[in-house]
Amino acid sequence: MRMHFQIVSLIIITVISLPLSLCGENLVKLLVEEAEYELARIELYKTYKNASEAQKQKTLGKIAYTYQLGGNHRTAKERYLKAVQFVGVNNQEYADSIKWNLCYSLLKLDEFGEAYGLIQSIHTLDTTPLVKQLGVYTAEYRKIQGSVKYSAEEQYLLKKLRADLRNPTLSKILSLFIPGAGQMYSSHPIDGLQALLVVGAGSMFSLVAINSYHAGDLHLVVPVATISITALFHYANVLSGHRAAIYRNMKLKRDFLSKHDFGFQLLNMIE
């Protein structure tokens, strides 16, 4: 009886899974459309395992694409790099489409130098949208922007963006001399106020401790400790000034790109 049940179950499973295995590619497409990237990846890995060398190249690109859609750009980068190595020299168009998507992940990972180098090696696609995106991410570095022709409106917007950006080094220097000034310059006023209060309070305590030490009321350890702790908080404030400018710049750039993507889109690797 139990044996019969197992056989019937096996037949049912086979009947259900047969159309799925036959539709293979369509299933992956469907899963990607439904944002079920992990399930799509399982299907793709099954294909990858049994595929020929030529098929493996394409499957690896698709696997990388699912990672990319899921927001895992680090793994997507690794898979795309492997896929690029696989692709033969006679398949330049496919290699370029992989590079195109890889550039997107590199930009998301803030690896601008690598992205710039990779863009130079794309020959069969118009890389203008990519270079424009890179130009926004590296708005402080004018050389890249000079290599692409922006429209008058884009130039105006980029100029406006550049004017809004803050200089992290200047922010750091401001915080070094006036605690919290760098954060305020970088539009993080509450952070700046907190830094000013903490470092200010630490300085006051230190002054009181030094005076008390000179009056003979306190041991040397107390002023040394308060000065050391205040100095550490002041150092944290200097680092904070530097980072606040970077946070502001990155936020401005991301907001800018969410409004103006220059027609940049990921290439669909599943089709």
Place this chain on the structure above:
Amino acid sequence: MFQRPDVIASRIYFLLAIIIFSPVNVLSQPSRDSTTTVSVGQADLVEKADHFYQERIGEKTIHRCPFNVSCSQFFKSSLKKYGMIKGLALFLDRYFYRENISIPSNYAKLNKGNRVVYEDALSDSLLNYYNSN
């Protein structure tokens, strides 16, 4: 009316200590190469304390941390990456200066399970980009 010279000298010493301390520490930091990790012999005790916190207390307080990588994990990784002084200073920056009501307007939002957290990680490549410009 006039302060004693030794008091004035100590105040000058105090100001100098603050001004000198920061650049000296910046200079004493390790290379910014992303693959470099710092020996943290001196930070072992702190790291153990942090580990203890994560094991025993962290789970009860994690819901209060507004950032994507929890503060204790951030502390641990910055100690490993930048050494005792800079690692500690970065943690102080996050814990004392940046954790406030302006977080939603300053950082990118991220859904983590049933919680909304904010992304404040700066990649090595981004820091390198800013340091080279």
